[in-house]
Amino acid sequence: MPRTQEENERIRQVAKENIRTAAMEIFIERGYHDASIDDVVKKAGVSKGLMYNYYRGKEELLEEMVQNRIEEIIQVMQEASALGSPSEQLKHIVKGALDNVKQRPDVYRFYLHLQTQPKEDKVLSKYSQILNEAMAKQFEVQCGMFAGLGTANARLRSLYFSSTLHGMMLMICTYPDQYPTEEMKEQIIQQFCTDR
Amino acid sequence: MPRTQEENERIRQVAKENIRTAAMEIFIERGYHDASIDDVVKKAGVSKGLMYNYYRGKEELLEEMVQNRIEEIIQVMQEASALGSPSEQLKHIVKGALDNVKQRPDVYRFYLHLQTQPKEDKVLSKYSQILNEAMAKQFEVQCGMFAGLGTANARLRSLYFSSTLHGMMLMICTYPDQYPTEEMKEQIIQQFCTDR
Amino acid sequence: MPRTQEENERIRQVAKENIRTAAMEIFIERGYHDASIDDVVKKAGVSKGLMYNYYRGKEELLEEMVQNRIEEIIQVMQEASALGSPSEQLKHIVKGALDNVKQRPDVYRFYLHLQTQPKEDKVLSKYSQILNEAMAKQFEVQCGMFAGLGTANARLRSLYFSSTLHGMMLMICTYPDQYPTEEMKEQIIQQFCTDR
Amino acid sequence: MPRTQEENERIRQVAKENIRTAAMEIFIERGYHDASIDDVVKKAGVSKGLMYNYYRGKEELLEEMVQNRIEEIIQVMQEASALGSPSEQLKHIVKGALDNVKQRPDVYRFYLHLQTQPKEDKVLSKYSQILNEAMAKQFEVQCGMFAGLGTANARLRSLYFSSTLHGMMLMICTYPDQYPTEEMKEQIIQQFCTDR
DNA sequence: AATGAATGAGTATTCATTCAT
DNA sequence: AATGAATGAATACTCATTCAT
Missing domain, CATH: 1.10.357.10 (Tetracycline Repressor, domain 2)
Structure with a gap:
């Protein structure tokens, strides 16, 4: 049985927020160019694929x-x-x-x-x-x-x-x-x- | 006929200065990270090898x-x-x-x-x-x-x-x-x- | 009230046919390698999971x-x-x-x-x-x-x-x-x- | 002392030809999409960088x-x-x-x-x-x-x-x-x- | 002093597939 | 039966640096 729409939306928002926060920290620490996507997703604790599900790119x-x-x-x-x-x-x-x-x-x-x-x-x-x-x-x-x-x-x-x-x-x-x-x-x- | 000592030194200084000037222009235009050594040496009109003779690196x-x-x-x-x-x-x-x-x-x-x-x-x-x-x-x-x-x-x-x-x-x-x-x-x- | 057996089977067949048709169109348009599963299921109007229920894969x-x-x-x-x-x-x-x-x-x-x-x-x-x-x-x-x-x-x-x-x-x-x-x-x- | 221009030109031609030949073999074997640059350069026996020196890309x-x-x-x-x-x-x-x-x-x-x-x-x-x-x-x-x-x-x-x-x-x-x-x-x- | 051919580590991005619900 | 969030392996390409000549 699939999740409800709201459930999914909630999951999505949490994941996005999580990734965005991690990205901000990494960007601020290392700067945009030096920050690698690998670092970001590792900090967010998610896979690279998920990051690209939510954001088109760096x-x-x-x-x-x-x-x-x-x-x-x-x-x-x-x-x-x-x-x-x-x-x-x-x-x-x-x-x-x-x-x-x-x-x-x-x-x-x-x-x-x-x-x-x-x-x-x-x-x-x-x-x-x-x-x-x-x-x-x-x-x-x-x-x-x-x-x-x-x-x-x-x-x-x-x-x-x-x-x-x-x-x-x-x-x-x-x-x-x-x-x-x-x-x-x-x-x-x-x-x-x-x-x- | 000698005097090569001073002559060489003079050539070195001119070449270094030339490279440094080119680097400054490129760095200022594109920023340090975006500036490529290739661009610098092309602008300076010298080879990559020579650049690395004078400077340890970027x-x-x-x-x-x-x-x-x-x-x-x-x-x-x-x-x-x-x-x-x-x-x-x-x-x-x-x-x-x-x-x-x-x-x-x-x-x-x-x-x-x-x-x-x-x-x-x-x-x-x-x-x-x-x-x-x-x-x-x-x-x-x-x-x-x-x-x-x-x-x-x-x-x-x-x-x-x-x-x-x-x-x-x-x-x-x-x-x-x-x-x-x-x-x-x-x-x-x-x-x-x-x-x- | 039952008859679920046949009913279900009919639904299955329709869904499979639907996916297969969508896949054919996408494959023919873009070629097998370039066609993405995402495109196929979007065209078929079903979820990725369902597609994988019916077909082992691309x-x-x-x-x-x-x-x-x-x-x-x-x-x-x-x-x-x-x-x-x-x-x-x-x-x-x-x-x-x-x-x-x-x-x-x-x-x-x-x-x-x-x-x-x-x-x-x-x-x-x-x-x-x-x-x-x-x-x-x-x-x-x-x-x-x-x-x-x-x-x-x-x-x-x-x-x-x-x-x-x-x-x-x-x-x-x-x-x-x-x-x-x-x-x-x-x-x-x-x-x-x-x-x- | 640098190489002569002709010497360099010869080296370039040999390397390019070498890479092109390797690429043809790999492409024909595996097809364009399935052929990886890694395979090509490995077959040619050169580094990836060199390949990209000579060709803009795949x-x-x-x-x-x-x-x-x-x-x-x-x-x-x-x-x-x-x-x-x-x-x-x-x-x-x-x-x-x-x-x-x-x-x-x-x-x-x-x-x-x-x-x-x-x-x-x-x-x-x-x-x-x-x-x-x-x-x-x-x-x-x-x-x-x-x-x-x-x-x-x-x-x-x-x-x-x-x-x-x-x-x-x-x-x-x-x-x-x-x-x-x-x-x-x-x-x-x-x-x-x-x-x- | 000078050249430029050659290297290879580093990185963003894609996509078929899995699985918890 | 059905969903879509999550995964991670695979891959093209860049660029500072080295080194044979």
């Missing part, structure tokens, strides 16, 4: 990770947007970004590595582009927040803010143990997230 | 590039140090960094990509470490400049400055055509490179 | 096709044998063969492809042999027809006839749209299927 | 075989064309074709197998087409010979001849030990290659 695993990342970014922005004042919104962005990097510097490192892929890379540059576009979209929202703050040149200010924030993220993931994240967080908040 | 070519980069960094810092006032020194660092990225975003991108290599990467993480150490050393010098500027907490201030500067570099190389480098340069200079 | 599906083909050949020969005169019998063979190829050139092509399988092929050469043996058996019957026609060297004549006929079949399936089947049919009939 | 090896075959066909036709009378020309075609198949039935079998590839096959149908086109071209020349013979409807006659000839080739390669090639050769010559 690239699709990466695609899932990128989608995940974009959703994370969007979520932080939506949480921020839901807050009352522009200054609260910007503070949320700062905290969301810095805490995230602080907690999993290797994850942020992975995506930054992806973003800095050589433009000519056949496979990866596509995903670095997707990420950059997602970030550009969020940037527009952020500009609105600065406008709401009453900043004269909101766009430039927003850009200066982003530069500072991303610089901090870069440095946290580069020196995760030495960088004084909290102090820096205070500084950036004081500089950018206060109304007059 | 990795050593990368090592040369990293050394080059470190020297560039050191040079900017030395030029800065030679200037009269701390504010002039910091301005020089800003200009050196931003102009360099603006001019060759792909080159900076390459080194940032290298720096964000997964920690477990057998080959490359070594070089990301070397780069990071060199930058840490330069950071100490920079702290001295902020101290000279009379900043209260020079170390923190220097870190905040570096965060902002590296964030700008990251954004220039990500959006080379849209980022308003000059405006941002003014802002960072105004914020950090002026005595009271 | 190879058995092919075996069924070969059996089918042999029965087709036998049938044409039996129809021919039932006719009154040897000349009518041979005409029937000609028409049966050429019309069959003309109608489904891809089917004939498939079997010819199978017949020309490399001898060392582990799986398929077995079936090419089976087909050849069946055809050899029919050849004997055909020799009797030529004998009945009063041909001096019936065996050689029969062989010459077969060569011509199979050559035509080959050419029809190679150039299905250009080959003038009817004209050729007339010629071969005139040459071989007329008593003095 | 498919290119097949391409060479097809080219070879076409040249063989062209050569027989040219030899025939050089002869004095149309009847001599046609006799030459008959002998060239039948002797060739008789001598290496497996080789002819391989090409016939290739020609009968399913039309949808991604890789092979291309080559079956190339072969068919080459043969169609030769057919035109052959029509001219029949015209020279004074045949009324040269084109149809030529087609009937080709059908018979190819049928014989098919049967020789199917029953290489039983088919009375010489007797059949006489018959086809008598039927088609004699002026009145």
Whole structure:
């Protein structure tokens, strides 16, 4: 007697999730190119065949990770947007970004590595582009927040803010143990997230 | 007729330089992993055998590039140090960094990509470490400049400055055509490179 | 209420037939090696498991096709044998063969492809042999027809006839749209299927 | 000291020829799809890498075989064309074709197998087409010979001849030990290659 | 000093078949 | 009788490196 449809669906979801998680860990540890499918399926505890039942290939695993990342970014922005004042919104962005990097510097490192892929890379540059576009979209929202703050040149200010924030993220993931994240967080908040 | 000694040495140096230049171009275009030795020697116009006479392998070519980069960094810092006032020194660092990225975003991108290599990467993480150490050393010098500027907490201030500067570099190389480098340069200079 | 015995058997037969038909279509379209079990069961609208309930594997599906083909050949020969005169019998063979190829050139092509399988092929050469043996058996019957026609060297004549006929079949399936089947049919009939 | 250019060229040619020969033997034995590159290079006694230095892949090896075959066909036709009378020309075609198949039935079998590839096959149908086109071209020349013979409807006659000839080739390669090639050769010559 | 022919370990992907439910 | 999730052996191809000349 066959399994019910729901049963199968459940099994499928569990297996997919399992594989995706394993892939993320391996990718983050070794990098996309160095990660072998063998490593991934061994870590997931499944056969190679199963992996290919669920994902069209190595690239699709990466695609899932990128989608995940974009959703994370969007979520932080939506949480921020839901807050009352522009200054609260910007503070949320700062905290969301810095805490995230602080907690999993290797994850942020992975995506930054992806973003800095050589433009000519056949496979990866596509995903670095997707990420950059997602970030550009969020940037527009952020500009609105600065406008709401009453900043004269909101766009430039927003850009200066982003530069500072991303610089901090870069440095946290580069020196995760030495960088004084909290102090820096205070500084950036004081500089950018206060109304007059 | 002799003088072969010097003559040979000269030929060697020219050939090495030639190969290194070709390797740099290929690496920057395609990235280290995607760049093939075949491409490098074809671009350099030499045989594979000759390349292996001069360099122990692909990795050593990368090592040369990293050394080059470190020297560039050191040079900017030395030029800065030679200037009269701390504010002039910091301005020089800003200009050196931003102009360099603006001019060759792909080159900076390459080194940032290298720096964000997964920690477990057998080959490359070594070089990301070397780069990071060199930058840490330069950071100490920079702290001295902020101290000279009379900043209260020079170390923190220097870190905040570096965060902002590296964030700008990251954004220039990500959006080379849209980022308003000059405006941002003014802002960072105004914020950090002026005595009271 | 019972009768399950016959009912079940009927269901089995329908399902088997369904799978076999789907397999034939896929095999003929893509060739045996290129046809995947996945394609077959998808076309048949059943699960992989069911297919393996009915057939031991891919190879058995092919075996069924070969059996089918042999029965087709036998049938044409039996129809021919039932006719009154040897000349009518041979005409029937000609028409049966050429019309069959003309109608489904891809089917004939498939079997010819199978017949020309490399001898060392582990799986398929077995079936090419089976087909050849069946055809050899029919050849004997055909020799009797030529004998009945009063041909001096019936065996050689029969062989010459077969060569011509199979050559035509080959050419029809190679150039299905250009080959003038009817004209050729007339010629071969005139040459071989007329008593003095 | 490097080898001279000619020396290298010689080495290359020998290696290529060696690999091509091995590939032909393996392909003919096992068929294209079943032949593994491992088998080919093992038979040739070279490394896989070398094989890929000389040929872009498995498919290119097949391409060479097809080219070879076409040249063989062209050569027989040219030899025939050089002869004095149309009847001599046609006799030459008959002998060239039948002797060739008789001598290496497996080789002819391989090409016939290739020609009968399913039309949808991604890789092979291309080559079956190339072969068919080459043969169609030769057919035109052959029509001219029949015209020279004074045949009324040269084109149809030529087609009937080709059908018979190819049928014989098919049967020789199917029953290489039983088919009375010489007797059949006489018959086809008598039927088609004699002026009145 | 210089060449390029030769190597072979490493890897993503396919697909017939099995088996728990 | 029926399902489809799971398996893993098989295979084409890449590329840094070696070495005979």
